[in-house]
Amino acid sequence: MTLPRPHRFDLLMAFLGFACGLLLWSFGLYTTGDRVFDQRWATLIPLAVMASMVALRRTMPLTALNVGTLAIVGDQFTNGNLVTVLMFTDVVYAAVVYGQPASARRIPYTTGLITVAVTVGFLVWWQNAVALLIGVITGMVSFMPAMTGAVVRNHREAAEAARLRAEQTALLAEMDRAQAVVAERARMARELHDMVANRLSAIAIHSTAALSLDEPATTRQALTVIRENSVAGLSEMRRLIGILRDSSGDAEPAASPTLAGLDALVNQSAVNAEPSGLVLVLDDTRKDPAGLPAPVELAAYRIVQESLTNALKHAAPGEVRVTLGQDPGALWVRVTSPYGERPGPTAPGSGAGLVGMRERVALLDGVFEAGAVTDGEGRKRWRVRAELPVGANDEERT
Template identity: 75%
Template sequence: MTLPRPTFPRPHRVDLFIALAGLAGGLLLWSYGLYTSNSALLGQKWAPLIPLAVMAAAETLRRVAPHTALVVGTVTIVGDQFTHGNLATVLMFTDVVYASVVYGTPAQARRVPYTTALVTVGVTVGFLVWWQNAIALLVGALTGIVSFLPAVTGSIVRNHRDAAESARLRAEQTALLAEMDRVQAVTAERARMARELHDMVANHLSAIAIHSTAALSLDEPATTRQALTVIRENSVAGLAEMRRLIGLLRDSGAAGEPAATATLAGLDALVAQAEANGAASGLRFALDDARRDGPGLPAPVELAAYRIAQESLTNALKHAAPGEVRVALARGDGALTVTVTSPYGERPGPRAPGSGAGLVGMRERVALLGGELEAGPVAADGGGKVWRVRAVLPVGASEEERV
């Protein structure tokens, strides 16, 4: 079994340069006999070179292993006090202390300044008690300059670096959120455009599909002519709606919904058009507007109510059995209720295919206003079943009510 070879951190090239520069400077000072102390326990000339070399080695680890570098550097600087000493060794130790705070773990970065402060105070008090001389204050000041001051400087640099990193992360998060908002806005705009396009054109296209099928299946000139007349009217109306929608979409200065011109005031014309389109299929249409006189409806609510009625009428033209289709409007308890009922059952004659997008669009409109929508067969008053679409749209305070 082959044991894995231990891996050692590779020193950064900048740290290697700092270590070589410190070692070269220390050798130059040593060659000229420039020491930090005249008396020493180890008076040999070569003795200061050992701490110098070890401190240079610790410098190579200042970035990749700051804790190890600090421990080795602390032991080395203490040992250097027993020799004549070298200024380069002291300077490299200050850099090791600084690097231990900047590149070390957060816990180490917090501990080192407090530890060096206690060491500085301890050295000062100890020498004052021992020497009972003001020189002890100078020794304490030098200890603080060598240990505490680099630690505090490293702490300041690290705090600024962490603050800059936090700001960068916040900027990235802000940009990410902005991009998400942009994507959501684009998606919502596309869905809104799809609803408007479907609601504005589907009614006309459904009538065209039904009457073109009738014209192809019945070999009667009068019926064919009538069907072609309805096809032409719906084609012209659908083209006008498309041009209006495209014009509103191209107008970059337009505000509000693209089809904001559609209001409940045009519901009579919408029902009359459905009457003309559905007469050949045995459909009759009626409008029951039970709204009380009062302040106007908010534009989004009025537009949604119009589009729901329009889509319900379109679905009735496609699928309803012969009979009466009734559109009812009622307002009360802070909501507008739109109800459209149509005969439910098998329908003779041509039918236009459905895609299901109409119900999806109605549910989306109601959901955007925080309302409720029900769509499905229910029991009729006189027996049988009818298909009922019922939308409850909350009505907020209008401009007149706020005044």
């Protein structure tokens, strides 16, 4: 197993510590005298060992502390070197700051108990005030560095936790922003499609009819419808642009359409659908048309509008029926149109209309169905059906 390389700063501290200790030793400056090993060279052994442990203070903090403790104990049997003691305090500090969490929690308690035990032991042995001085020195060498390391480690961990929380908050904010952008783009796409598709489909169909039929009356009627739809579509586009711009200076945007405007919508669509052989019928079976939440009315209006646009593009000649009804807690919308091949001009479709209707209903927690069905007379029809809740949840969404 390859041992971790010591940090360059730790190597520099170890070299400077050993050099300073060697300088004190050369001048004969010791911490005490008359010890078991009073030879001058004996003081250098704990000094060299402690300097080596300083080099390992960051990469192997617990090993450095254990070996450093043996070195400081051995230093007490020599004449002693002040630098050895100072380097030991750094080893204790580093063991708490860089060691494992369990060791970092245990070392301050252990050094505290050692300080108390040394003080009590010398008090019992010497029975004078010098024992208290020994206890203070022991605490300064072991307990105080450990407590300083614990404070520094706690501050670092708190700062790291705060940094992680800030990063998580920023990430969540970015995710919320991205989701808001996606939702707003989807809403804008639905509004743009619903507001303009009906007009452009009528323009495409009537322009095709005007180009394919060489009848002045038919051409004039088609051009009239084209002009009306282009002007109305341009007006709706301007209103939408005014909503999207930050400060357009235009008049306030028009209010959202409601079910009260279905008569006008069906009448306009009937004019556009007349050349295609379509007859539009509105059947409102609601007993109390008032009191619906604004999101529900807007969704129902847009569903009818898009369904009529699809009928204008694809439906075979026949009756297109729009039916509104209301049950306790729900408004339902049903649009049926003839299903099959149609003669004459058609307009291309992209499928975005069905996607938009489904999204509108899903936002209100409703039910949406669209597909071919067979009526009671065995005829194939295309049916769009939406059920929109009108309970307390919808009122809260307004």
